[in-house]
Amino acid sequence: MVKQAQHCDEATLPSPWPDPMHPSFKSRFKALKKAVTAKASDLGVAPEMLMRRRDIETLVMQDLAGEPFSWPTGWRGECLNDALAQALEERSL
Numbered sequence: 001m002v003k004q005a006q007h008c009d010e011a012t013l014p015s016p017w018p019d020p021m022h023p024s025f026k027s028r029f030k031a032l033k034k035a036v037t038a039k040a041s042d043l044g045v046a047p048e049m050l051m052r053r054r055d056i057e058t059l060v061m062q063d064l065a066g067e068p069f070s071w072p073t074g075w076r077g078e079c080l081n082d083a084l085a086q087a088l089e090e091r092s093l
Contacts, residue, residue: 024091028060031087039079050076063088 033047033056040047051072062069071081 024064025060028063028088028091029056031091032056032059032084035083035087036080039083043079050080059084059088 036051036056037047040050043050055072059069059071061067071077071084
């Protein structure tokens with residue numbers, strides 16, 4: 001598969017993910033982490049119970065790449081999605 005990709009036209013390859021060390025990534029990540037931590041505190045649970053770091057990073061990458069979001073579902077989505085959307089909206093301005 002790698003050899004096939006090496007011989008493909010670059011226009012047909014998917015665009016690379018944003019750099020996690022870029023300031024725009026870091027600021028969005030911190031905003032989402034803050035929203036998750038605040039909600040976890042309100043509920044009296046560990047932030048990791050609501051959303052894993054990897055899932056927060058995925059949302060940030062989707063935001064920076066202009067891709068559709070993969071929001072949490074179920075009770076986690078009910079608890080978090082509004083706060084996450086607001087945090088991303090504030091950072092995108």
